[in-house]
Amino acid sequence: MDNNTDKVFSKNLFSNFSSSISFDKRIYKEDIKLSIAYSKALKKIDILTSEEQKKIEEGLTLIHKEIESGKFKWRDDLEDIHMNIESRLHDLVGGIAGKIHTGKSRNDQVATSLRMYLKTRIDYIHKLIRNLEIEVVNKAELNFGIIMPSYTHLQKAQPVLLSHHLMAYFEMLERDISRFYECKNRMDQIILGSGAVAGSFYDIDREFLAKELDFSRVNKNSIDGVSDRDFILDLANCITTSMMHLTRLSEELILWSSEEFNYINLPDNVVTTSSMMPQKRNPDYPELIRGKFGRTLGNLVSIITMLKALPLSYNRDMQEDKEPIFDSIDTYISSMEVMIEIIKGSNFNKKVMMDSASGNILATDLADILTMKGVPFRESHITISKLTNELHKEGKSISDLSKSELSKALGEDIDIDNKKSINSRNIVAGTSENRVKEEIKTAKKILNI
Template identity: 45%
Template sequence: MSKLWGGRFTKTAEEWVDEFGASIGFDQNLVEEDIQGSLAHVKMLGKCGIVSEEEAETITKGLQTLLERARKGELEYSVQNEDIHLNIEKFLIDEIGPVGGKLHTGRSRNDQVATDMHLYLRKQIEEISSEIKNLQGALLEQAKQHVETIIPGYTHLQRAQPVSFAHHLLAYFWMLERDFSRYQDGLKRVNISPLGAGALAGTTFPIDRHYSAELLGFDGIYENSLDAVSDRDFIIEFLASSATLMMHLSRLCEEIILWSSQEFRFIELDDTFATGSSIMPQKKNPDMAELIRGKTGRVYGSLFSLLTILKGLPLAYNKDMQEDKEGMFDAVTTVKGSLKIFTGMISSMTVRTDVMEKAVHSDFSNATELADYLASRGMPFRDAHEVVGKLVLHCIQKDMFLLDLPFADYKEASELFEEDIYDVLQPKTVVARRNSAGGTGFEQVKIAIEKAEKLV
């Protein structure tokens, strides 16, 4: 079978060469977008008189038939036809005859594939954005139940200061809100049309690019035909946003893995999101969290791969750019799957408030409160820091905590201490008093929840 572009050639490639060069194995994912773009293109051709109304109608009906068959999984793609564009064109010609060959008037596969990817990413970003909101909703629901549940806060993975568990969860809510914002901002660059830019230089036919862009729901067109067919910034931006999102998910994965360990026991994951061991009957492994943490590397890899592919490419289209799709498809699958799993994992996890309560009464995370206490009574904070440090050391040597320390020891350390110090050191008091804007104080957390609810 000769190629649709084979007129200039006297030899055909061997089958293994065709297989190496073909992209149909993965770009068939773009079949609906490819047909949608073609429907808009032929309607524009008919409007501009480049094909007759009858021809436009015949081609349109043929494309609609192919779209239905594609959705039913009835199309059998051929490596011989290389990519989704030539496969669809061949199907169309077989369906309606030679008039199907007029569809490609005034365009190239270069602007066609770019159009397909713009349409594809627009749809996927909308779906990913919806999944982000679902996960934010799950975090928010848990936060609403645990405003006054206190958990040790950490720096360097060492106990630092007690915080509201809701406050901790809401930190990820706001990370996800930035992720959502990045995707939405990226839509501005996704939602522009390269259709009609041709191979690189435009076309001699009197096409109306603005009309086809309007039909496809784009906000505008690329103003330069060279840029239109060679731009992959919008995919890089999508992958960068996805890499940042996955980084945020991976950080929460790490905390979930720690929290569900025997050493922490702060939470227990639902059985749906855990697995067992083939040899150790007692095990309950947080495999889904671990897997998402691992899959983050796939998305990073897709971003770096595309950046590397594009580095040093001259204008306009080069075959290297065929490698832009698999990483994009993989990132979409990875991100959507990770978000769905995470929403279920957060919604169904059991929070062990009793273990958290015990933890914050068995550490020195209230030590800063002592330093603040002394500073509020006139002692320079640096001096207060040293006084409290020595008290902590004294407690460690005596195998006790600050709430266990006799009042005489406090008085010996500083005359500024009063009997109210034991109330001040209570974890609930420590958290409640941190009422600065954005802080972990219960009133601030309630304000944050109100703001978050409006966003979800």
Template identity: 45%
Template sequence: MKGRRRQKNLIRGRFAHGRLPEVEAFTASLPFDRRLFRHDIRGSIAHAQMLAKVGLLKASEMRAIAAGLERIENEIEGGRFKFDIADEDIHLAIERRLIALIGEPGRKLHTGRSRNDQVALDMRLYLRDELAGVIALIAELRAALIRIARRHVATIMPGYTHLQRAQPVTLAHHLLAYVEMLGRDRERFEQAAARTAVMPLGAGALAGTTLRLDRRMVARALGFKAITANSMDAVSDRDFVVDFLSAAALTQVHLSRMSEEIILWTSAEFGFAALPDEFSTGSSMMPQKKNPDLLELIRGKSGRVIGDLVAMLTVLKGLPLAYNSDLQEDKERVFDALDALKPALDLLAKLWPALRFDTGRMRAAAGGFALATDLAEYLVSRGSAFRQAHEIVGAIVRETVAAGRTLEDLSVADLRRHSSAFGADAIAMLRAENSVARRTIEGGPAPSTVKRRLKEIGRR
């Protein structure tokens, strides 16, 4: 057939003809899995050392393999390595070059392993490193928020429900809500890292090998505390990938929510903060514009990361045991999620300290009708049922709105026309600072409570 050709491919000995170029291009993972080259080489060196220990390689062969692999790593890093799509993936590309460099010893490297357990190892090594980086980036963003919170323990601002002003809180309390979210994100990534750190090499294609390999030696060399217990599960398991993608998707959702709030706060309508020039984009038509493109893209990329999770789950849902090439789809999902998440974490950690808050505007927005609940709770403290107090204060709000006034404009006489339970001290309920200071319930926004929580976070 036209288009068929013989190929210099290490695993095509069984075939009389080469693949169609279209098939070769469609099935190759080399264009994206070359990103795993360092981890593939690290795993191969550990495998070679183990083969030498069990007598399947001579010491001189092992040294030649290790030196050859280190040279290949330098070639790839320096851009001198010549990739060939006929190699299919990074594993065969490195092996082909190793044989070209050192000859026969290079042909022994693949003893006792399959690309199935090899790629599982590479992915676990890669994700283990990346997860450590993600956890560090989360720590940096949390630290930035905590530093800002410490400066704004008493900065009053409105809290919102349904995007309507609800009750006064503090900027510190608001920021610490994101600190709590990121703390849970960190925990999820730490749990994902623990489940990733299991060594699969030795599972072979799916049923292990008859050769007497020392799997635990490889695990120790690569820093794994455990090895997989079932060879079929070892090569087909991508739960650890789903663990990462699930944690990444939820973290990206949290960053999206955070970005949305900064977009709102820096709008003219809110005016709570000014968007720094260094993080802003101009308009091609409107000279006055200062657009939050960075934040919009972080918000938009949440769809990509959520999509990566859904795509991976969809790949896995119909797969029989053990390995299937569908699993090749895991890499692009992981790479894509990391490429969205890591810069977002890094940039938000840089953006938050650069924001300049208009605390006066925040305070002004926190008064008015946001104090209605305080009036109702005042009545409750004087013996009223909450539903009765709710109705009384609702009538006060209705009357005050109709008069074009706010709650802060009212006198004791105004309040007592609705309920004789209001005393002179009720006026104190109509200041946002007093409202926040009284909310000392555990987990509440009172400055004393927030300071205590900041100390707890600092101890951890």
């Protein structure tokens, strides 16, 4: 029997320029699941008999097994995943395969199957973020009590708990989870049934399809449905933002593992040596995460540029949405998996960090002490600034002065050290031991650990 799918779609085109099968075949599971559900919907309106629907479902199930086993033969001349599967279905069950496209366009099909695929990726991303959060919180709890310098402008600022610094990344990751959740919620609407653009001629039960394909709702406008790619843009933005957070963490790991800082020892399985210099322990993995951010940002720009000024509704330009979002997903997932391993296997150098919390790091505390004694803060600021400048000329810093020398220099009784400094920040979000303990406790409750 002639394969009518091949008759319609197998063309002697100039080249495989229009083919997307090399990258959209990754959504085969979703596309097959969609077609099985759609065959059931067609049976409900008597387009398919029960026997025909059963044959189609069995054929699609066999195609799934062929793809899984690597036996399926992909064809560029059929352009995409949808027609490759339909053509093979025709080979297996004959002419009734042609009924599966009744009232359905590739426009609403791809908009639905892509949403299905991306929702599964977001679920996996959510698990990865949670796993990274667990490692961060575990490290914060394990290293509780270590005092280190905080930094602004990469200059030592004020003493803080290392645990407080680590928990800052927990907060970033929590925002990432929130963004991914909102992204998934916005894309969680079925487009199938919108047809090519005007909606289906057939009385397809779209609520049934939504339930079968795990969508929470049905879209309201067919024109928007087949042309909307905001959900891809949203996801690309979520990935780029979270990758940016990973680059900030990577940058600190790179700096902190240098000999100049020596705050952290990275695990052996994420560092490499030099081809020439045998002593080197290069932080290649965090450097690669830092570098790969450019790919996700470039993909975001690519997608939004592709969508700019497109007239309604579907245009073939939209085929260019898949490669960048797939690449961003792959890049982000591999980066997250690597970062989890890095944090899990890293160890902090307590003595180095504690010793580094010195110099003029208590300058703000001294200004605050003077202010509490009635000196206007701006005047206190000037006084301490003059003191640090004078000490600098002598090659000294505040930490070089004894308690009595410091009290004499400021004309007030001064009693301050790093631990007193951090515990004076006992306000919500502060770095005091009590507040950071609460922060870790709250995070552990969120993570169920």
